[in-house]
Amino acid sequence: EPEVTQTPSHQVTQMGQEVILRCVPISNHLYFYWYRQILGQKVEFLVSFYNNEISEKSEIFDDQFSVERPDGSNFTLKIRSTKLEDSAMYFCASSGHYGYTFGSGTRLTVV
């Protein structure tokens, strides 16, 4: 069964550093998403991306965040200057006509 692949599975970074989280969506999906789950809390929508542009974003997705589809297969989330409160599990997802699939997540720890 097709999967959404996220790398790395765990990343530790120092406060103030830039991080890029990577995702390979399912190949025939056209919609891409990032979600965040702070430890022990609910899963929160960050941003959706379609046709090479952001289609919707939440108030969490401020100027520190950006998304990009640099080539035909990858979808990235960049955090420009990480803060301690950015520590969370970040999930990528993609959707198409027949379904909506989440990746297994990247655990980001900001120290």
Next chain:
Amino acid sequence: GDSVTQMEGPVTLSEEAFLTINCTYTATGYPSLFWYVQYPGEGLQLLLKATKADDKGSNKGFEATYRKETTSFHLEKGSVQVSDSAVYFCALTITGGFKTIFGAGTRLFVKA
């Protein structure tokens, strides 16, 4: 706005007990409804889904029925196992929309 409300946990059951986790929703459009499961230290796995009223989603002994009249999608399992211990999230996606809205999650502990 659109939202999902599910019962607070943790829920603690003995093995072979009957499980119900309540979920209700508010939606401006016509949603598809989902249950996701998250095992300790892992990501989100789709457990089951229903896309229209009166549909029943089922998987691994779990079931949930899309009840439009009560705006509910309660998760049930007749006999839980220790391996079912996880966090369960109810969620919705509005048809034609872009994002999934999650409930707060319900942690289930099953004792042997």
